[in-house]
Amino acid sequence: MGVKLLLDKANVPGIRTYEVYRREGGYRAVEKALKEMTTDAIVEEVKKSGLRGRGGAGFPTGMKWSFIAKPEGVPRHLVCNADESEPGTFKDRYLMEFLPHLLIEGLIVSSYALGSNETYIYIRGEYAWITDILEEAIEEAKAAGWLGKNILGTGFDCNIHVQRGGGAYICGEETALIESLEGKRGNPRIKPPFPAIQGLWMRPTVVNNVETLAAVVPIINMGGEEYAKIGVGKSTGTKLISACGNINKPGVYEIDMTITVEEFIYSDEYCGGIKDGKKLKACIPGGSSVPILPANLLLTTAKGEPRYMNYESLSDGGFATGSMLGSGGFIVLDEDQCIVKNTYTLARFYRHESCGQCSPCREGTGWMEKILQKIETGKGEMSDIDLLWDIQRKIEGNTICPLGDAASWPVAAAIRHFRDEFEWHVKNPELSQTSNFGLQHYADPIHVPA
Amino acid sequence: MATTFNDTQMTEFKRLVARYPEGKQKSALLPALHLAQDSFGGWLSTETMDYVASLLHIEPIEVYEVATFYSMYNLKPVGKFVFEVCQTGPCMVSGSDNIIDYIKKTLDIKPGETTKDGMFTLKLVECLGACGYAPMMQVGKIYKEHLTKEKVDSIIAAYRTEAANN
Ligand SMILES: Cc1cc2nc3c(=O)[nH]c(=O)nc-3n(C[C@H](O)[C@H](O)[C@H](O)COP(=O)(O)O)c2cc1C
Ligand code: SF4
Ligand code: FES
Numbered sequence: 001m002g003v004k005l006l007l008d009k010a011n012v013p014g015i016r017t018y019e020v021y022r023r024e025g026g027y028r029a030v031e032k033a034l035k036e037m038t039t040d041a042i043v044e045e046v047k048k049s050g051l052r053g054r055g056g057a058g059f060p061t062g063m064k065w066s067f068i069a070k071p072e073g074v075p076r077h078l079v080c081n082a083d084e085s086e087p088g089t090f091k092d093r094y095l096m097e098f099l100p101h102l103l104i105e106g107l108i109v110s111s112y113a114l115g116s117n118e119t120y121i122y123i124r125g126e127y128a129w130i131t132d133i134l135e136e137a138i139e140e141a142k143a144a145g146w147l148g149k150n151i152l153g154t155g156f157d158c159n160i161h162v163q164r165g166g167g168a169y170i171c172g173e174e175t176a177l178i179e180s181l182e183g184k185r186g187n188p189r190i191k192p193p194f195p196a197i198q199g200l201w202m203r204p205t206v207v208n209n210v211e212t213l214a215a216v217v218p219i220i221n222m223g224g225e226e227y228a229k230i231g232v233g234k235s236t237g238t239k240l241i242s243a244c245g246n247i248n249k250p251g252v253y254e255i256d257m258t259i260t261v262e263e264f265i266y267s268d269e270y271c272g273g274i275k276d277g278k279k280l281k282a283c284i285p286g287g288s289s290v291p292i293l294p295a296n297l298l299l300t301t302a303k304g305e306p307r308y309m310n311y312e313s314l315s316d317g318g319f320a321t322g323s324m325l326g327s328g329g330f331i332v333l334d335e336d337q338c339i340v341k342n343t344y345t346l347a348r349f350y351r352h353e354s355c356g357q358c359s360p361c362r363e364g365t366g367w368m369e370k371i372l373q374k375i376e377t378g379k380g381e382m383s384d385i386d387l388l389w390d391i392q393r394k395i396e397g398n399t400i401c402p403l404g405d406a407a408s409w410p411v412a413a414a415i416r417h418f419r420d421e422f423e424w425h426v427k428n429p430e431l432s433q434t435s436n437f438g439l440q441h442y443a444d445p446i447h448v449p450a
Numbered sequence: 451m452a453t454t455f456n457d458t459q460m461t462e463f464k465r466l467v468a469r470y471p472e473g474k475q476k477s478a479l480l481p482a483l484h485l486a487q488d489s490f491g492g493w494l495s496t497e498t499m500d501y502v503a504s505l506l507h508i509e510p511i512e513v514y515e516v517a518t519f520y521s522m523y524n525l526k527p528v529g530k531f532v533f534e535v536c537q538t539g540p541c542m543v544s545g546s547d548n549i550i551d552y553i554k555k556t557l558d559i560k561p562g563e564t565t566k567d568g569m570f571t572l573k574l575v576e577c578l579g580a581c582g583y584a585p586m587m588q589v590g591k592i593y594k595e596h597l598t599k600e601k602v603d604s605i606i607a608a609y610r611t612e613a614a615n616n
Contacts, residue, residue: 075471087538087577118471125484125522126578128591161469166480166520169576183479183512185519201474242582244540250582288539288577329581337543345539349576355519 002269003230005218005238006211007254010098016133018140021101027146029220033109034154037220042113046216048224050236055081055172055209056287056327058311061216067196068114069204076204078116079181080107080213082123083165083172087288087349088329091240092210094252096123096130099214100137104160106213108146109220111158114206118159122177125165134162169353173401174207175199176355187355188401211240231257235310239328241270245283246334248272257310261285262299264309265332278334279439282418285314286326288346289406291413292339293323319413335439339421340432343414344372350407361404364395368411375422378429385422389415453501459489463505476508479516483523492532493524521575529564529571531609534588537574540581549585549597550574556606569613570606 014020021027033042047062068076080103084092096103103121111119123131138160141147149157163181165171171180175189178200199205215237219227228236235257244250247265249272255264264270265280274280280295300307302321307313314325333342351365371388374380392408399405415422421437455463462485463478470477482502483494490498494517503510517523524532535550554560557570564571580586583595594605 084579085577088540088581090579090581090583093579124579125480125520126588129593163469163477164481164484166483166516167522168520180480181477182474183476183506183508183516185515201471244581244584245543250584252582284539331540331543331581333543342539342543345537345542349538352521352576 002254002256002259003238004254005227005230006095006099006102006214006240007252016098016100016137018101018137018144021099022144026101027105027141027144029105029217030108030112030146031152033220034112034152034156039113039115042109042220045224046113046219049215049219049227050224050231050234051212051215051219051227052234052236052311053209054211054215054239054328056086056289058325061208061212064196064208065110065114065206067194068206069197070115071204074203075117076115077200077206078107078111078114078119079174079177079200079205079207080119080121080210081172081174081177081207082121082127082210083169083177084127084210085124085169085172085353086327086329087346088244088284088331089242089287089327090244091242091252091328093127093130094242095210095214095240096127097133100133101141102214102217103134103210104137104141104146106216107160108141108151108158110206110208110213110216111160112156116206117157118161120181120200121160121162122171122181123162123164124171125167128164131162131164138162168355169349170355170401170403173403176401177207178205185355187357188403190400232308232310233312235312235325239309239325241309241328241330243271243330243332245330245332246275246278246337247332248275255309257308259309260299260306261309261314262306264330265299271330271332274332274334276334278336280332281335281337281439282333282339284323284329284331284333284410286324287329288331288349289409290324290326291319291322291409292333292342292417293413294417297321297417298323319409320416323413336436338376338436339414339418340372340376340425343411344369344376346410347372347407350403354403354407355401358399358404360395360398361407364391364404365407367391368407372411375425378425378433380422380426380429382423382426385415385419385426453490453495453497455485455489455505459485467506475506476512479506479508479513480520482506483513483517487523492528492530493526527564530569530613531589532571532573534573534575534578536576536578536580536584536586536588538577538581540577541584541586544581544584546585549587549599549602552599552602556602569610 051061052058170176171186176186180186195205301316347369351369356362392411395404396408425432466478466481499513503513561574585597586595
């Protein structure tokens with residue numbers, strides 16, 4: 001069993017309630033931080049921990065915190081990003097649903113460190129029942145004196161509010177989230193100014209992912225240096241992975257980032273192997289935006305070394321032969337899955353979620369969806385594959401926010417690694433409607449453990 | 451239906467607005483629209499949106515802009531129960547197509563339509579963060595996961611009973 005820092009208590013009966021959470025040692029991090037540490041010391045501890053943002057971009061959290069502007073007399077805000085809408089990602093939901101007090105505890109410590117007296121959780125609107133769970137936990141924490149005025153007699157005031165979104169993936173992007181929190185459409189802002197200078201209501205703001213803020217609790221409890229000893233290289237601590245697709249045991253797993261991808265997929269502690277004894281065809285290891293990899297490049301790098309479940313190893317080889325850890329949304333495809341169809345559904349998703357501000361993203365995502373649908377339904381031409389490649393290349397890097405890139409990468413990677421499957425669709429318009437390309441080119445290039 | 455919050459709804463509305471600093475009451479718009487949609491028949495009529503605008507002291511256009519941007523707000527009447535079935539990649543590889551086909555056949559409606567008795571609406575939606583529990587759909591506040599044809603049958607039957615008993 002690997003180290004568990006976040007989900008170690010997830011199975012304790014009643015852990016959702018304040019009473020049990022406290023009895024199990026909860027809120028010690030708040031006591032320690034507020035009574036024994038200065039705000040600078042907390043930021044320093046988080047820096048030492050090496051914690052990287054768990055929302056997808058992996059930016060060092062301590063460094064992000066140290067950027068927050070502190071103009072005299074202007075309130076600052078911490079905003080927790082619980083929008084979780086990247087296909088394949090459902091880890092924050094698990095954490096909030098089963099360990100709401102862990103998030104609240106992390107939020108109190110982080111709010112104190114950043115000087116946020118009014119802290120907001122922006123949660124995707126569909127997670128309505130989790131909103132209720134969080135609000136209940138907040139009330140419990142308030143009644144026990146961990147929130148409200150003059151917490152623990154330190155003079156620090158803090159309230160936490162939960163706001164539901166309205167159903168829009170783009171509101172996960174931090175400036176779109178801020179716009180939405182202001183009661184507007186989720187149109188990302190042009191940066192600079194960055195939120196750390198002018199964010200919510202033009203006040204200095206830090207936006208962090210749910211898992212990032214929960215990880216602050218073990219960091220304070222054990223110390224940044226100890227936290228950094230877990231994991232490897234710049235992938236310190238533990239990471240939540242939400243695993244889905246054609247595996248035996250879909251679910252949310254906490255891993256320390258030293259295990260191989262092979263172990264994660266095939267061991268019974270995690271995914272438990274491919275469903276129905278089928279073969280692994282491909283995988284999108286870090287949420288729908290990151291490049292899809294064929295089985296051989298997923299399990300080993302281009303150099304033939306084992307690939308590990310961490311930031312560095314998953315991106316080894318760049319986009320040519322690697323991918324990204326991203327949000328930890330691990331999507332597994334077996335031999336019966338069609339890469340063209342899968343890519344089409346993702347392109348449809350990005351077209352649907354484009355906010356429409358930039359023409360390359362607004363128009364390009366629509367064109368990609370149409371061309372992919374054409375190929376998928378057996379009406380494609382060879383030139384369509386090159387056209388797709390060309391469109392994705394023209395979106396990437398030419399937009400206000402990274403959604404443009406997020407829409408391009410899955411299409412680019414699918415063509416890069418599975419071009420023959422796209423060509424097969426074009427050459428076999430009828431056959432492709434009733435059968436799949438399967439593993440024709442990818443059968444057993446790998447060692448599949450018994 | 452009269453477009454005015456009753457006392458309970460008004461208390462909730464005030465709680466929502468109180469979460470934001472003085473002068474920033476527009477921030478309560480998204481939650482207020484959820485409340486309005488739940489209070490006034492599951493969708494947002496122009497009248498409802500204008501009412502929310504007046505309560506928040508903002509222009510109606512500011513409400514329309516927002517209501518049309520987000521997918522959870524219904525701008526047309528919907529059935530008593532809305533089946534929002536996820537069709538994105540992870541659900542698709544886990545068999546959502548079969549479930550969607552089955553619901554279409556069983557209720558005899560296409561996506562976007564409502565059954566003649568006004569009971570069910572079918573909506574196809576994108577990833578709802580339940581990919582590991584696929585295929586799935588959302589009905590109101592609730593997620594129905596690990597769907598099978600049998601499960602769909604019993605869900606439909608249960609809602610019919612619920613409606614008959616109300
Ligand atoms: C289109 C798009 C969607 C995003 N969705 C999310 C999301 O659902 N949750 C999240 O935490 N971060 C999301 N992000 C990343 C955020 O912009 C931001 O980097 C993150 O919340 C920062 O928190 P972290 O440093 O703790 O990861 C998204 C980014 C983009 C461009
Ligand atoms: S890249 Fe797309 S989603 Fe992002 S701002 Fe431009 S149009 Fe909107
Ligand atoms: S793809 Fe259906 S819930 Fe995520």
